[in-house]
Amino acid sequence: MFGDDIVMLSRMQFGLTALYHFLFVPLTLGMTFILGIMESVYVMTGKEVYKDMVKFWGKLFGINFAMGVTTGLTLEFQFGTNWAYYSHYVGDIFGPLLAAEGWMAFFLESTFVGLFFFGWDRLSKVQHLTVTWLLAVGTSLSALWILIANGWMQHPVGAAFNYETLRMEMTSFADVFFNPVAQVKFVHTVAAGYVTGSMFVLGISSWYLLNKRDIGFARRSFSIASAFGLASVLSVIVLGDESGYTSGETQKLKLAAIESEWETHPAPASFTVFGFPDQANEKTDYAIKIPYVLGLIATRSIDEDVKGLKDLREDSVVRIKSGMVAYDNLQKLRSGNKTPTVMQAFEQHKADLGYGLLLKKYTEKVVDADAATIQKAANDTIPKVAPLFWTFRIMVACGFTMLFIFAMTFYYCATRVADQKRWLLRMAVWCIPLPWIAAETGWFVAEVGRQPWTISGILPTHMSVSSLSADQLWFSIAGFAIFYTVLLTIEMYLMLKYVRLGPSSLHTGRYCFEQQHA
Amino acid sequence: MFDYETIRLIWWVFIGVVGIAFALTEGFDFGVGTLLPFIGKNDVERRVIINTVGATWEGNQVWLVLLGGAIFAIWPAVYATLFSGLYVAMLLVLFSLFFRPSAFDYRSKIEDPRWRNSWDWALFIGSSLPPILFGVLVGNLILGLPFHFDNDLRSFYDGSFWALLSPFALLCGVTGLLLTTFHGALFLKWRSEGVIHLRAVSTINGLGPMLLLALAATTLWVFVGIDRPEITQMVATDAPSNPLNKTVIAQGATWLQHFMAYPWMWLAPIIGFIGIALAWLLGKGDSRMGAFVSSSLGIVGIALTVGFGLFPFLLISATDPRSSLTLWDGSSSHNTMLLAFWITVVFLPIVLLYTRFVYRVIWGSVTEETVLKDSHTLY
Numbered sequence: 001m002f003g004d005d006i007v008m009l010s011r012m013q014f015g016l017t018a019l020y021h022f023l024f025v026p027l028t029l030g031m032t033f034i035l036g037i038m039e040s041v042y043v044m045t046g047k048e049v050y051k052d053m054v055k056f057w058g059k060l061f062g063i064n065f066a067m068g069v070t071t072g073l074t075l076e077f078q079f080g081t082n083w084a085y086y087s088h089y090v091g092d093i094f095g096p097l098l099a100a101e102g103w104m105a106f107f108l109e110s111t112f113v114g115l116f117f118f119g120w121d122r123l124s125k126v127q128h129l130t131v132t133w134l135l136a137v138g139t140s141l142s143a144l145w146i147l148i149a150n151g152w153m154q155h156p157v158g159a160a161f162n163y164e165t166l167r168m169e170m171t172s173f174a175d176v177f178f179n180p181v182a183q184v185k186f187v188h189t190v191a192a193g194y195v196t197g198s199m200f201v202l203g204i205s206s207w208y209l210l211n212k213r214d215i216g217f218a219r220r221s222f223s224i225a226s227a228f229g230l231a232s233v234l235s236v237i238v239l240g241d242e243s244g245y246t247s248g249e250t251q252k253l254k255l256a257a258i259e260s261e262w263e264t265h266p267a268p269a270s271f272t273v274f275g276f277p278d279q280a281n282e283k284t285d286y287a288i289k290i291p292y293v294l295g296l297i298a299t300r301s302i303d304e305d306v307k308g309l310k311d312l313r314e315d316s317v318v319r320i321k322s323g324m325v326a327y328d329n330l331q332k333l334r335s336g337n338k339t340p341t342v343m344q345a346f347e348q349h350k351a352d353l354g355y356g357l358l359l360k361k362y363t364e365k366v367v368d369a370d371a372a373t374i375q376k377a378a379n380d381t382i383p384k385v386a387p388l389f390w391t392f393r394i395m396v397a398c399g400f401t402m403l404f405i406f407a408m409t410f411y412y413c414a415t416r417v418a419d420q421k422r423w424l425l426r427m428a429v430w431c432i433p434l435p436w437i438a439a440e441t442g443w444f445v446a447e448v449g450r451q452p453w454t455i456s457g458i459l460p461t462h463m464s465v466s467s468l469s470a471d472q473l474w475f476s477i478a479g480f481a482i483f484y485t486v487l488l489t490i491e492m493y494l495m496l497k498y499v500r501l502g503p504s505s506l507h508t509g510r511y512c513f514e515q516q517h518a
Numbered sequence: 519m520f521d522y523e524t525i526r527l528i529w530w531v532f533i534g535v536v537g538i539a540f541a542l543t544e545g546f547d548f549g550v551g552t553l554l555p556f557i558g559k560n561d562v563e564r565r566v567i568i569n570t571v572g573a574t575w576e577g578n579q580v581w582l583v584l585l586g587g588a589i590f591a592i593w594p595a596v597y598a599t600l601f602s603g604l605y606v607a608m609l610l611v612l613f614s615l616f617f618r619p620s621a622f623d624y625r626s627k628i629e630d631p632r633w634r635n636s637w638d639w640a641l642f643i644g645s646s647l648p649p650i651l652f653g654v655l656v657g658n659l660i661l662g663l664p665f666h667f668d669n670d671l672r673s674f675y676d677g678s679f680w681a682l683l684s685p686f687a688l689l690c691g692v693t694g695l696l697l698t699t700f701h702g703a704l705f706l707k708w709r710s711e712g713v714i715h716l717r718a719v720s721t722i723n724g725l726g727p728m729l730l731l732a733l734a735a736t737t738l739w740v741f742v743g744i745d746r747p748e749i750t751q752m753v754a755t756d757a758p759s760n761p762l763n764k765t766v767i768a769q770g771a772t773w774l775q776h777f778m779a780y781p782w783m784w785l786a787p788i789i790g791f792i793g794i795a796l797a798w799l800l801g802k803g804d805s806r807m808g809a810f811v812s813s814s815l816g817i818v819g820i821a822l823t824v825g826f827g828l829f830p831f832l833l834i835s836a837t838d839p840r841s842s843l844t845l846w847d848g849s850s851s852h853n854t855m856l857l858a859f860w861i862t863v864v865f866l867p868i869v870l871l872y873t874r875f876v877y878r879v880i881w882g883s884v885t886e887e888t889v890l891k892d893s894h895t896l897y
């Protein structure tokens with residue numbers, strides 16, 4: 001249908017712009033909460049240093065927030081510009097979720113962010129605190145709606161295909177909202193955002209402590225970050241989104257790919273800690289396995305199988321054949337043949353229509369696919385194993401490293417010796433990038449693991465793109481590359497400048513660089 | 519509850535409301551940004567100008583985001599066709615909007631004059647290019663776009679970016695820029711004192727006649743020179759959304775005939791002209807709020823003129839009339855429209871309420887003293 005290059009370029013553009021957007025989102029999620037906590041302490045204790053903390057960390061938050069807004073606009077435009085058929089096909093479900101995000105979240109955060117910065121002298125203490133918390137609630141609500149939308153792409157429930165409008169339509173909003181995949185995704189993602197904010201504040205505060213400057217300010221920031229960070233990182237790990245991988249076929253495929261689990265082993269399945277996935281020969285070399293663990297993670301039991309990729313692919317073959325029947329009857333329905341036999345056959349097979357559409361990549365007519373073509377399409381349902389296997393492990397390693405850091409800093413804060421543990425402070429500084437690496441690899445696993453689908457089992461990626469030319473795509477990719485590189489450079493420059501200035505940037509006369517010549 | 523036909527009509531109104539809210543609020547933000555390098559002669563003056571919208575521009579921009587989201591939810595086929603069809607134009611809008619958040623937030627974080635001057639021009643581009651492009655877009659909505667659907671309802675665009683820039687569409691682009699700049703000058707006048715206030719007044723004085731002239735030319739062109747397709751055989755207004763089920767003939771009538779058939783529609787352009795004319799007359803004098811309200815009324819009239827003129831069309835196809843999308847066959851499902859209706863009915867008043875609160879808190883003239891007093895906090 002469309003050249004592979006169009007599909008590839010569209011994916012590349014979406015992937016890059018989405019990952020780029022997610023450099024700023026988690027910090028916004030985390031910082032707004034930390035600002036809320038700091039300001040609550042200020043209102044309760046009345047100590048000015050906490051107000052300075054809100055203002056200073058708020059400045060860094062603002063530098064980041066501007067980029068979040070900029071790059072977020074791209075994503076809203078991009079469903080329409082680059083994924084037009086997707087927008088037509090699932091707009092009935094995906095659209096209202098985005099609109100709800102606009103009404104409930106974007107307005108809240110964007111309207112109050114101005115007051116957060118400029119309302120200090122115009123609001124009472126409690127009013128300003130309320131504004132800060134509304135900002136935090138707004139950002140997390142935004143995550144809620146977009147993750148319900150993304151959760152629906154991973155595990156589409158509460159919707160059905162309508163042959164008259166040729167698209168998916170919502171049948172139950174409750175099912176879409178309470179989608180288990182979406183709910184765990186939400187908790188996992190916002191908690192990861194809170195970790196990001198905590199790591200950022202912890203790392204920078206450590207740097208001040210190492211340089212023996214602004215000690216009181218840094219020490220208080222450090223304690224808040226370590227406590228909030230510990231709670232958050234525990235949430236990320238314990239409520240990890242792994243539990244979501246049990247629902248739905250494609251989620252199972254993703255899990256099997258992450259574990260490089262080619263064969264179905266008798267229960268309880270063992271967990272592959274390490275190994276080298278070999279896609280061509282469909283095996284994993286040098287695998288180091290821990291018995292029982294995968295079975296426990298995936299099924300929460302020791303007597304259920306975890307299906308391997310090869311068996312899951314066989315399931316796909318069955319569903320593709322059923323999808324061909326659905327497609328055949330859909331064509332009959334559309335040409336006006338609405339006899340009960342056709343209707344019934346369509347209804348019976350329509351859940352597999354998407355699997356039939358996988359064949360469109362190889363044959364426009366779908367129904368004339370031979371066994372070899374069906375096998376090819378079934379092979380497509382297995383994502384590339386090695387990238388998923390590795391990125392997942394990088395994410396987990398980052399998560400546990402941060403757990404260690406937060407546990408140690410929290411312990412030493414409680415025992416009041418954190419300032420003296422210079423190795424830990426140094427480690428906290430060096431580990432500032434970890435939450436970003438974890439977040440980016442996590443999204444990579446979630447989205448690449450869903451391939452070849454945009455909507456799991458419903459709409460293949462190769463059908464979702466807009467009718468564009470490669471020239472148009474190169475124009476936009478070049479535009480994004482230029483704008484994003486320049487903007488990121490500027491943002492990093494400002495961020496580093498203000499981190500170095502520290503709380504002296506508030507010009508209160510109370511901090512490092514100010515006392516000498518104040 | 520509401521039947522399918524009614525909810526489709528309600529949503530046509532709602533999306534109109536969101537679109538108008540966008541034009542009214544981000545309209546003056548665009549205008550203020552456009553005027554920034556000209557009315558502000560030095561750094562402090564420019565900071566005064568920026569801070570008249572500094573605390574609220576972000577909330578205003580959400581109307582645009584919501585407009586996109588609502589069209590996605592309610593008219594998915596329109597969202598898909600418009601955004602992918604006008605690919606290059608849409609990306610230019612997006613790229614120009616990129617300048618805004620960082621220009622507002624980063625400009626005053628460093629004192630270097632070159633740094634600040636560069637951001638001022640970035641804000642100028644980000645504030646003047648979008649209204650031109652949106653004007654061109656509206657012009658092309660009126661002219662019709664070259665697109666068609668295949669049997670799978672996949673949309674194909676058969677034109678190019680350059681073809682969008684027809685003389686009529688360019689006139690609409692110029693009108694768009696004049697309109698937001700005029701509206702922005704009125705806002706700036708309302709929220710400033712002294713030299714900036716005076717410069718805003720003389721801008722209003724100069725722009726008023728130009729805008730009225732541009733509006734008159736556009737209106738005349740639309741009513742005399744542009745044909746409007748006509749639906750010869752419509753499917754039921756409560757049928758499932760599939761644009762290919764109807765029959766349309768191109769060039770069935772003119773806009774003039776359409777308005778003649780429903781004379782009450784003339785109210786819209788009349789309100790548009792009176793609003794802008796009044797805003798000009800009041801704006802030259804002492805009126806602050808009155809002039810701004812008048813120009814807001816004018817914008818409502820202009821938006822209604824376009825909406826009424828296109829009704830029931832959302833997107834007219836110039837090359838395959840049957841593929842044109844109307845509010846009856848381009849909408850989402852009944853269920854989804856009801857869901858989105860309830861979300862809107864609950865949240866629209868809440869949003870308006872807290873937006874009003876925010877404006878009340880920050881309201882008051884911005885002066886050089888205000889800026890110098892909070893130099894390290896303000897934009």
